[in-house]
Structure formats: structure tokens, C-alpha cells
């Protein structure tokens with residue numbers, strides 16, 4: 001049975017820019033009863049608890065925010081891991097790997113043993129690599145260990161397409177797939193606007209696909225150069241994923257998850273519910289997209305193998 005919002009608990013491990021934005025979005029959407037904040041910087045964490053608690057007093061919020069320990073986090077319904085170094089301007093997500101695998105290892109060992117049905121949601125970068133390692137280190141079933149993946153990139157893509165087509169973003173089905181990073185690609189062959197294939201809904205010449213895909217890919221760097229971090233977009237994505245899980249919604253979302261065929265975690269659309277990944281959706285990608293997916297997986301596997309040495 002799905003847990004209801006009054007009793008379910010979410011832990012946010014790492015309450016910097018991304019963690020705090022996620023908590024704020026969770027409070028505004030009333031997703032759970034309690035949010036535990038965990039961070040190595042205790043005074044900073046306590047400041048975030050006070051600040052974010054103010055947001056819960058806004059109206060009839062059913063969410064209580066408090067400080068928590070790793071052990072308590074491991075007993076929550078969802079643990080969101082945003083602890084880690086972030087990109088500097090010009091740095092790729094994959095360059096964060098050494099620093100963030102070390103942090104991941106200490107965070108997960110501090111939380112063990114996990115509640116049996118805990119869902120681990122990785123957000124720290126490089127998210128696909130960390131999700132793959134978290135599956136191994138945590139010992140939880142693979143379906144319960146997922147990453148935010150290209151959900152954020154897909155939302156950015158939908159936003160751009162919505163402007164071009166002058167329709168609501170919610171009427172657009174379009175995915176960025178593969179790595180949340182440099183080798184990601186847009187699955188144009190299955191993109192639709194109101195169910196109409198994108199070729200027909202936005203005829204050739206209306207926009208340059210390559211330019212749009214590049215613009216989606218470079219958005220994070222633009223934000224980082226301008227203000228040092230991206231936070232609100234990913235915060236709202238975390239709240240949306242948590243809501244799909246706790247309310248067992250079975251939404252279809254492009255998130256990072258274990259792909260047996262590719263021997264690593266990367267993003268393809270899945271059905272998301274209380275058990276995490278409920279099932280994969282078979283995707284009729286064209287030959288070029290299938291090739292790009294394999295290349296993206298190959299890039300990720302190389303990084304994962306390199307990190308094991």
C-alpha cells in the first residue's frame with residue numbers, strides 16, 4: 001500500500017543549494033509528513049531547519065522539518081542524496097567523480113541497515129555513475145535505487161518546445177535520454193505534441209533540432225556561470241519524483257536506473273511507483289538514437305570502470 005502524506009518520511013542528505021530547494025518544493029507540494037535534514041555542517045544544517053520550517057508555517061502545511069542523523073535517514077521512505085561537490089564553471093559532471101564517490105560511500109555506510117522498502121534517490125553528480133555505485137554499496141534491490149537522471153533535461157526540452165509550439169509544456173511528450181551529461185541525446189523520433197508526432201506538429205524549418213538539443217545540454221553551465229549553482233529546477237524534479245513514489249502514481253519519467261543491456265545506470269522512461277522502478281517502457285527509438293544510446297552507455301561504463309581502479 002502507498003504510504004500517506006501524514007506518515008511518510010523523506011531524508012535529504014546534503015542540504016546545500018540543491019537539498020534546500022528540494023525541501024522547499026516538497027513543503028509547497030505537501031508530499032510527506034516529515035523531512036529530515038542531514039549534513040556534515042551541523043550549524044548550517046540547523047539554520048536550514050529553521051529557515052525551511054518557516055515555510056511550513058505558511059498555511060496548513062502537514063510537513064514537519066527537523067535535523068536528522070544518517071541512521072534515521074536510513075529508516076525513511078525515501079533518502080535523497082544531494083551531498084557532494086558541485087561543478088565549477090567549465091567543469092564537466094564526470095570530473096566530480098573522485099570526490100563524490102568517496103562522499104557517497106561514507107553516507108551510505110552511515111545509513112545502513114536500510115529500511116527494507118527505502119527508495120534511494122541520487123541527485124549528486126555524476127548522477128548515473130553514483131546511482132550505479134549506490135546500487136552496489138547499499139545492497140538494496142536495484143529497482144529501489146534511482147537517479148534524477150535526464151528528468152531535468154527533459155523538462156528543459158519541453159519548456160523550449162512549448163515556447164516554439166505555443167502550447168502548454170504539459171501537452172508535450174519529449175525525452176532527453178542517456179547520460180545526464182555530455183553524451184545525452186534527444187529522442188526526436190518519439191517526441192509528440194498533444195499526441196501528434198513532432199515532425200507534423202512543428203514542421204521542419206520551424207527550429208533547428210541540433211541547436212535546441214545543445215541549448216538544453218548547456219543550460220546547467222549557463223546557470224552555474226551566472227549564479228554558481230542550479231537549484232530550483234532540480235528541486236522541483238526531486239519533489240515530483242518523491243510524489244510519484246509515495247503516492248504510487250505510476251507516472252512515466254525519464255530517470256536513471258539499472259539497464260541490464262547496458263551494464264550501468266542511465267536514463268530511459270520508466271513507470272515510477274512506491275517500489276521505485278515498476279517497469280521499463282519499450283522504446284521504439286530509430287537507428288541513429290539507438291546508436292547514441294549505446295555510445296552514451298559506453299562512455300558511462302568507461303568512467304565507472306575507471307573509478308573502480
Ligand code: 6V0
Pocket residue numbers: 013014015016017018019038039040041082083084085086087096100103106107122123124125126127148149152180229230231234
Ligand atoms: P552545495 O551547495 O555545496 O551543497 C552540498 C552539501 O552537501 C553541503 O551542505 C555539504 O556540507 C553537504 N555534504 C558534503 N559531504 C557530506 C556528507 N558526507 N554528508 C552529508 N552532507 C554532506 O552543492 P549543491 O547543493 O549545489 O549540489 C549538490 C550536488 O548536486 C552536486 O554534486 C551537484 O553537481 C549536484 N546537482 C545535480 C543535479 C542533477 O540534475 N542531478 C542538478 C544540480 C546539482
